[in-house]
Amino acid sequence: MLTTGPRGTKDILPDSSGHWQxxxxxxxEVCYNFAYQEIRTPVFEHTELFLRGIGDTTDIVEKEMYTFTDRAKRSITLRPENTASVVRSYLENKLYSGPQPTKLYYIGPMFRYDRPQAGRYRQFHQFGIEAIGAQGPSIDAEVISLAVAFLNKLGLSDLKLLINSVGCPQCRPVYRAKLQEFFQEKRSHLCSDCQSRYDRNPMRILDCKNETCAEYSQGAPHMLDCLCEDCGSHFAGLQELLTAAGISFVINPRLVRGLDYYTKTAFEIQYSPLGAQSAVCGGGRYDGLIAECGGQPTPGIGFAIGIERVLLALEKQALLPSINTAIDVFVAPLGTKARAVAFQLLTELRYAGIAADMDFMNRSLKAQMKYANKYPAKFVALIGEDELAAQKVMVKNMATGSQELLARTALVPMILEEMEK
Structure with missing residues (x-):
């Protein structure tokens, strides 16, 4: 039906758009305080960017991408995440030539063919940041601190920060060999996806949501036991900085996240009242991604936060603010002749920075007053035949019920004076 949107999409209606705003x-505000600047990338990219950037063993690439061929026979994909797009823009626009690190944030829609559920849609929205160019654990701590500051400023509680290290190309082969040894005899019991991942990226088996795979992965070796000296020192430094900042965390050695490009730090912030889909923020370091996308080896770290998930969490904790739809003035013309003057006044009010509206439905005065109350409007400016002839306007204070006859030219100054009180 043309009156029904595609499954997994949701209209953001006026009664809730204020919560998004x-x-x-x-x-x-938070990104400004942390000196991050906004970047806006296209909602679609060449498919190869995500194949190389995200990793072909991920669920996103294997099952969830919206990919199509355009009229020039190019493979195009709606962005399923934004880190790869930001990295592409960083390289294409030579952002590395500016002050480093490059600190960026984004807000926008992403697209994944996933099973729709509460707070999870096929078109969903993410807020994320990327810090590119800095190597040490201090930038990792800053990125995590920004995520915590954002969620705290919203008033959310019952949050849990999980951290882990997923190693680097130097120490990960050791861990890979241990995982393959652990899963060798269990391989036939794993789902088809994980049987494939056994050779390509056995670490992804730990992230599988299949209950059987989760059961057979119990007791699997931990990456933390295989870290090289550099990764171990980096992870210890991150813990020291988070502790110094008063940020509580839990080390979760099974946390690998769902993207192949992560190195060293991986983290997740969970809000337990959301149940099985409790993650509201996830991120990590991606020191190999920029080289993979064609640039010079450059470190980077970032996170993404699902805005729908955040709104759901705010709703559960009754933290959503009331939406103010009030206007300053409702202009009520009585009769056809008054309509042009009313529209002139309406224009003057709006150009002066005053929130104003008028009747466009030729309603009666009683109906107009009822409509003005629904906004609600602080003042109603009435223009009837008498006011029209005298070049005046009757202004009614909707809170007190008092009325005052003013010259038309005095309306804007009077409203501005009232707004300053």
């Missing part, structure tokens, strides 16, 4: 306002 509120969250976005907090995002911009």
């Amino acid at each position: 509120y969250v976005e306002k907090i995002i911009r």
Whole structure:
């Protein structure tokens, strides 16, 4: 039916868009405080970017991408995440030539063919940041601190920060060999996806949501036991910095996240009242991604936060603000002749920065007053035949019920004066 949107999409209606604007306002305030600047990338990219950037063993690439061929026979994909796009833009626009590290944030829609559920859609929205160019654990701590600051500023509680290290190309082969040895006799019991991952990326088996795979992965070796000296020192430094900042965390050695490009730090922030889908933020370091996308070896780290998940968490904790739909003035013309003057006044009010509206439905005065109350409007400016002839306007204070006859030219100054009180 043409009156039904595609499955997994949701309209953001006027009665809830104010909540989105509120969250976005907090995002911009926090990012400004941390000296991150906004970047806006296209919602579609060449498919190869995600194949190389995200990794072909991930569920995103294997099952969830919206990919199509355009009229020039190019393979195009709606972005399933934004880190790869930001990295592509970083290289294409030579952002590395500016002050380093490059600190960016984004807000926008992503697309994955996933099973729709509460707070999870096929078109969903993410707020994320990327810090590119810095190597040590201090930037990791800053990125995590920004995520915590954002969620705290929204008033969310019952949050749990999980951290882990997933190693680097130097120490990960040791861990890979241990995982393959552990899963060798269990391989036939794993799902078809994990049987394939056994050779390509056995670490991804730990992230499988299949209950049987989760059961057979119990007791698997931990990456933390295989870290090289550099990765171990980096992880210890991160813990020291988080502790110094008063940020509580839990080390979860099974946390690998769902993207192949992560190295060293991986982290997740969970909100337990959301149940099985409790993660509201996830991120990590991706020191090999920029080289994989064609640039010079450059370190980077970032996170993404699902805005729908955040709104659901705010709703559960009764933290969503009331939406103010009030206007300053409702202009009520009575009769056809008054309509042009009313529209002139309406324009003057709006150009002066005053929130104003008028009747466009030729309603009766009683109906107009009822409509003005629904906004609600602080003042109603009435223009009837008498006011029209005298070039005046009757202004009614909707809170007190008092009325005052003013010259038309005095309306804007009077409203501006009232707004300053």
